[in-house]
Amino acid sequence: AYHVPILSALVKLGGEAMANAVLEAVRWIMADQLTALDLDTLANGKTVRWINTAQWARNTLREEGLIRDDTSRGVWGISDAGRKALKAQTG
Numbered sequence: 001a002y003h004v005p006i007l008s009a010l011v012k013l014g015g016e017a018m019a020n021a022v023l024e025a026v027r028w029i030m031a032d033q034l035t036a037l038d039l040d041t042l043a044n045g046k047t048v049r050w051i052n053t054a055q056w057a058r059n060t061l062r063e064e065g066l067i068r069d070d071t072s073r074g075v076w077g078i079s080d081a082g083r084k085a086l087k088a089q090t091g
Helices: 003-012 019-029 049-063 080-090
Strands: 016-018 075-077
Touching: 003 016, 003 019, 003 049, 003 075, 003 080, 016 019, 019 049, 019 075
Parallel strands: none
Antiparallel strands: 016 075
16 A cells, blocks of 8 residues: 555655655655554554554565665665556556
């Protein structure tokens, strides 16, 4: 559920951005989909559930080559393959 919103957020942010900016954009993109459970924290009381899930989705996107792995720490960047995949998903 997070793959297209993450890739869309990266495109809207110019192709790469700090993780917090990407997550904020994803929150707006997914605002009508996030439930009360998603907005709650995990057992540690600090990590918001949807953010944790989005970060794992980002890792999967990186493993699939859709997000670049050559960016600075804390920066997420979309790859050419990610742009193609997003276009295929959204038209």
